[in-house]
Each structure stands twice: as structure tokens, then as C-alpha cells.
Amino acid sequence: MEVTKVLHMNGGMGDASYAKNSLLQQKVILMTKSITDEAISSLYNNLSSRETICIADLGVAGSFYTRLFPSNSLHFVHSSYSLHWLSQVPDGIKNNKGNIYLTSTSPASVHKAYYEQFERDFVTFLKYRSEELMKNGRMVLTMLGRKNEDRFSQGCSYEWELLATTLKLLIAQESIDAEKVDSFNVPAYNPSPSEVMHIVEKERSFTIDILKTSEIQRNSCDDEKYDMAKSFRSVAEPLLVSHFGHDELNMDQVFHKYNQVIANDRKAMEKIMFVNVTISLTKIN
Numbered sequence: 093m094e095v096t097k098v099l100h101m102n103g104g105m106g107d108a109s110y111a112k113n114s115l116l117q118q119k120v121i122l123m124t125k126s127i128t129d130e131a132i133s134s135l136y137n138n139l140s141s142r143e144t145i146c147i148a149d150l151g152v153a154g155s156f157y158t159r160l161f162p163s164n165s166l167h168f169v170h171s172s173y174s175l176h177w178l179s180q181v182p183d184g185i186k187n188n189k190g191n192i193y194l195t196s197t198s199p200a201s202v203h204k205a206y207y208e209q210f211e212r213d214f215v216t217f218l219k220y221r222s223e224e225l226m227k228n229g230r231m232v233l234t235m236l237g238r239k240n241e242d243r244f245s246q247g248c249s250y251e252w253e254l255l256a257t258t259l260k261l262l263i264a265q266e267s268i269d270a271e272k273v274d275s276f277n278v279p280a281y282n283p284s285p286s287e288v289m290h291i292v293e294k295e296r297s298f299t300i301d302i303l304k305t306s307e308i309q310r311n312s313c314d315d316e317k318y319d320m321a322k323s324f325r326s327v328a329e330p331l332l333v334s335h336f337g338h339d340e341l342n343m344d345q346v347f348h349k350y351n352q353v354i355a356n357d358r359k360a361m362e363k364i365m366f367v368n369v370t371i372s373l374t375k376i377n
């Protein structure tokens with residue numbers, strides 16, 4: 093799977109589109125707005141009045157694990173809910189049997205492989221952004237993460253566990269090939285604040301101004317049009333299509349089953365807690 097080619101949310105304005113199902117992500121941007129405001133105000137106060145501020149919000153065209161802009165061309169970089177996506181599924185996780193992501197039953201070697209992939213990717217991201225940002229340029233990044241070092245805290249990964257349950261049910265009714273499910277793994281990692289801090293300090297291009305976590309429960313989006321399965325579908329469908337193919341797996345059938353799995357797990361909504369790790373950085377040189 094070439095992750096950067098398939099990692100887009102569901103496009104358009106249809107029922108299953110990201111545009112119509114990203115209320116939670118919108119709320120997160122509002123929750124972290126004071127950190128973004130502080131970074132932009134402090135940047136602005138140090139500029140000459142005729143300078144144009146160049147800003148990039150990353151997660152649209154081109155992989156942010158490559159060089160995207162000319163050297164020293166940006167004042168401010170923002171990215172929300174994108175950097176927990178890895179550049180690839182980590183190598184060496186074939187023994188993650190029965191799982192499609194990190195869970196409490198994943199072997200320690202699988203946890204290590206996921207963390208090391210995140211570290212490599214985040215260092216790459218920091219290195220390229222440090223080349224593109226001007227001296228004292230600022231960056232505010234929010235990722236889906238963990239509250240602390242407890243690797244087994246359920247958080248948002250519970251959504252993937254529900255999808256794993258769904259796929260197992262589809263195997264049982266012979267709607268999907270078991271081997272194909274076995275080779276499906278989600279290319280994402282939810283870092284803790286100290287993992288993020290450790291990597292920034294090790295890479296050495298930025299100082300940390302603010303590092304904060306916030307939480308939002310899946311069921312806090314009480315808009316009556318909000319539908320958890322649809323919201324999850326807008327994110328997960330492109331990954332599933334790329335791995336299984338449209339012909340092999342009927343997406344309406346998958347998410348119909350996913351809805352049933354949620355309905356049978358009364359506590360599902362409460363168990364899904366999104367932890368946001370937000371970091372505000374200044375480029376050193």
C-alpha cells in the first residue's frame with residue numbers, strides 16, 4: 093500500500109464525505125485555537141509592517157514527509173489531525189495476528205515497530221519544515237495521541253478494534269478473505285506527549301513553547317445529523333478500498349455491519365475518547 097497515495101479522506105460533499113462528517117475535527121481545531129492564536133500573535137508582533145505572512149496548513153496536496161516549499165519561505169505552519177498518519181505500515185508486524193492496529197494483544201515488537209516508524213516520520217517532518225520555515229518561524233501541530241505512557245489505553249484506537257470485529261464477522265459469513273484481513277494494518281500511531289517532546293528535542297531544530305493534551309469524546313458531537321459510523325467511514329473507507337478493492341469488499345455492507353457492532357456494544361461511544369496532543373514550536377536558527 094503506497095500510503096501517501098491512499099491517505100485522503102472521502103472526497104466530495106456526499107453522505108459519506110469527510111466534508112459532511114468532520115464535526116469532531118472542526119471542534120478540535122476550535123479547542124486548540126488559543127494555542128494557534130498565541131503563535132500567530134507573537135509572530136505578527138515581531139514582523140515589520142510591510143512583511144507578508146506566509147502560512148501553510150498541511151495535510152492537502154503532496155506528502156509532508158517530503159520537501160514541499162522553498163527554503164526559508166514560511167512564517168507559520170499548522171497541521172491538525174494529520175501527523176499521526178504514518179508514511180507506511182511499519183515493517184515487521186506480521187505477528188500482529190487478529191489485529192489491524194495496536195491493541196493490548198499486540199506483541200511488544202509490534203508496539204516497538206509502530207513507535208519507531210512514527211519517530212522516523214516525525215523526524216523527517218521536522219527536518220523538512222525546519223528548512224522551509226524562516227528563523228523564529230512558528231509551527232502548531234495537533235495529532236491524535238495518548239494521554240500518557242499507557243500503550244494500552246483504548247482511546248481512539250477502539251474505533252479500529254470495532255472495525256477489526258466487523259471484519260472478523262464478515263470472514264465468518266464468508267464475505268471476505270481471512271488472509272486479506274490478516275495483511276491489513278492501519279498506518280497510524282498515537283503518540284504520548286513525552287514521545288513527541290523526546291523526538292523534537294532529539295531532532296534539535298525547534299524549541300517547544302507549549303505542549304498540551306486535550307480530550308474529546310466521540311459522543312460529544314451531539315449534532316442530530318452526526319453519525320459515528322459515517323464519520324469513521326469518511327476516514328477509513330479509502331484505506332479499506334485500497335487494500336481490499338471495491339470488487340472484493342462492499343463498503344455499504346462493511347459499514348452496515350460496523351453499525352450493528354456499535355449497536356451491540358452499548359458502551360462503544362463512551363469508550364472512544366480522542367486525545368489531542370498539541371505542540372507549539374519555534375524554529376531555532
Ligand SMILES: C[S@@+](CC[C@H](N)C(=O)[O-])C[C@H]1O[C@@H](n2cnc3c(N)ncnc32)[C@H](O)[C@@H]1O
Nearest residue numbers: 099100101117151152154155156172173174177
Ligand atoms: C483527518 S484529515 C484532517 C484534515 C484537516 N486538517 C482537519 O482537521 O479536518 C487527515 C489528513 O491528513 C492527510 N495526510 C495524511 N498523511 C499525509 C502525508 N503523509 N502528507 C500529507 N498529508 C497527509 C490526509 O490526506 C488527510 O487530508
